[in-house]
Amino acid sequence: MIRRFFIAVQFLTRLPVPRSLNISETDIGKAAAFFPLVGVIVGGGAALVFLALQRILPLPASVLCAIIFAAVITNGFHEDGLADSFDGFGGGWTKDRVLEIMRDSRIGTYGTLALIFLVFGKVTFLSSLPPGQIWRWLIVAHTASRWTTLPLCAWLPYARAEGQGKLVAKQVGVLEIMIGTFTLLLVLILLPWQAALAALLVAGVVTLVSGLYYRARLQGITGDCLGATNQLTEVVLYLAAVILLRFNFHQ
Numbered sequence: 001m002i003r004r005f006f007i008a009v010q011f012l013t014r015l016p017v018p019r020s021l022n023i024s025e026t027d028i029g030k031a032a033a034f035f036p037l038v039g040v041i042v043g044g045g046a047a048l049v050f051l052a053l054q055r056i057l058p059l060p061a062s063v064l065c066a067i068i069f070a071a072v073i074t075n076g077f078h079e080d081g082l083a084d085s086f087d088g089f090g091g092g093w094t095k096d097r098v099l100e101i102m103r104d105s106r107i108g109t110y111g112t113l114a115l116i117f118l119v120f121g122k123v124t125f126l127s128s129l130p131p132g133q134i135w136r137w138l139i140v141a142h143t144a145s146r147w148t149t150l151p152l153c154a155w156l157p158y159a160r161a162e163g164q165g166k167l168v169a170k171q172v173g174v175l176e177i178m179i180g181t182f183t184l185l186l187v188l189i190l191l192p193w194q195a196a197l198a199a200l201l202v203a204g205v206v207t208l209v210s211g212l213y214y215r216a217r218l219q220g221i222t223g224d225c226l227g228a229t230n231q232l233t234e235v236v237l238y239l240a241a242v243i244l245l246r247f248n249f250h251q
Contacts, residue, residue, distance in 0.1 A: 003027070008034035012146070013042065013074050029171025032153060033179040035146040040187060043142030046070040047135035060127045066138060067122050078145070081227015082118060083111030088224070095218050099160060102224050118235055125238035129245060136190045137241045143187045144203040145234040149226050150180045152211050159220035168226075195244050202240045206233045 006017040008031040046066040053062040071079060084102045090110030092098035101108075107115075126134050153172040184203075188196035210229040214221050 004031040005034045005037065007031040008038050009041070012038045012077060015041075015073065026171065029153075029168050030176060032149055032168050032172050033176035034183075035149050036143045036180045036183040036187075039143035039146035040139060040183065042070050042073055043139035045073060046142065047138045050135055050138065054131055059131065060123055063126045063134065064123050066134075067119065067126075070138075070142065078227040078230040079115060079118070081224040082231040083107050083115050084224040085222075085228035086114035087111040089217060095159070098217060099222070102222060118231055121235045122238055125235070125242050128242045129238075133241065133245075137238060140187055140190060140199055141234045141237040143184055144199060144237060145230040147180050147184045148203060148207045148210075148229045148233050150177045151207055152214075152221055152226060152229060155211060156215060157220040159214075159218040159222050159225075168223075195241070198240055198244055199237055202237055203233055206236055 010017045046069050049069045050062050050066040087108040087110045088098040088102035092101050150172050153168050214225050
């Protein structure tokens, strides 16, 4: 289990891990159980960056630095998936054409706009929250967004004959989902119960809706789809936090 945790860290981030992991394809799939825990680490690091800078920088600037930290520590892994997915679904009408565009390393108009709106949305939504709530939502959102990989991989087949995502897809079982969900539920303790329930509902709805879309367009998922749902879940959670603030559910 410890080895698979390090495999999850290596798969999702640029953090150093022991070199003698002896990774197999099965291990990569089973390591998905620890994706939410990796989200705790990434979100916790982003929260620390925010807390360290909020006293010396304007609030939006400290939020942006936290977002940059999370993107750098993960090599923009999920952001890349979002951009490729928007390019593919925006520019392709058939399954084969969508997959072909997704595989293209060049970024198009849809992908560029998606990234711009993504970063702008994260900064705007988080900056609208009280400073004492921002660090909490950073941890929760990074954990929940990585949790979405588990139900998607257990539910949908892989749409390509090969690819990084195939190493995870369909290898996620009940145990992996239980471990990942338990991690998410523990992290939700950071929020009041109303906000925690709303966050869980938002993560589930974004996962369900995006999964139905992938099934309709591709009859399955790709690694880019997983990254797209990850990022959409994160930014929608920040939006939900702003809405909850209007109803005083943070108190």
